[in-house]
Amino acid sequence: MSRQVIEIVEKIAKPIVKEEGLELFDIEYSKEGANWFLRVFIDLPGGAVNLDHCSKVSEKLSKELDRVDPIPTAYMLEVSSPGAERPLKREHDFQRAIGKYVYLSTYAPVKGEKEFTGTLKSVEQESLVVEVEGERYQIPRSQIAKARLAILL
Template sequence: MSRKVTEAVEAIVEPILEEEGLELYETEFKKEGKNWYLRVYIDRPEGRVNLDDCSRISERLSKELDRVDPIPGAYFLEVSSPGAERPLKTEKHFRQAVGKHVYLTTYEPVDGSKTFEGKLAAYTPEKLTMDMDGETVEIPADKVAKARLAVVF
């Protein structure tokens, strides 16, 4: 059910975001405790998403969801930015992260480690190339368990 819901919501929200000069980063429909949450993460191709953007999109999306009613039952709608340490899940996310500092974990050791932090130097659907303080490490994409942007101070 959750896949059908996210696909329906994405079809509704993408034209709204396009009109606003924003883009969809990710959609989640999850049950937490006894409540369902529809989370829509939005991004701005150039620049940052602000609270006004989230509020405006939430209001427009809420009206459209009420009109179309693609989700049976009650749920909470949350619209936000994916954040500075945003998760990297899709090919598009990884491609946008090339040249940026990332943190990732693998399902099994690669070169003796399961955690990696450094600059994502290159990405293909088959492998990620990390620059970790001048040392290059190639990680098979199918071994990546989780990945996110990392804030460097």
């Protein structure tokens, strides 16, 4: 059911987000304790999402969701930015992250390591190349458990 809800919400949200000059980054629909949450993450290409962006999308999306009523249970709608340490999921997420500081974890060790925090140097068909403290690691895509931008401290 969660997958179906996400697909329906995506069809409803995309035109609303686009109308605001934004990009739909991700949608999550999950139960936490007794409550259901519908989280819609929006992005501003080349900029930063602010509270005004989130509130406009939230208001418009809430009205449209009430009108269409695609979710049979009560839920809480949250609209926000994916954040500074946003996940890298789709191909264009990885492409945009080239040259940026990233965190990757793997299912199995690569050169004896399972966690990598460094600069994403390239995105290839089968792997990502990350430079960590001057050493390059070629990490097979099939081994990537988690990928996100990281904050350089």
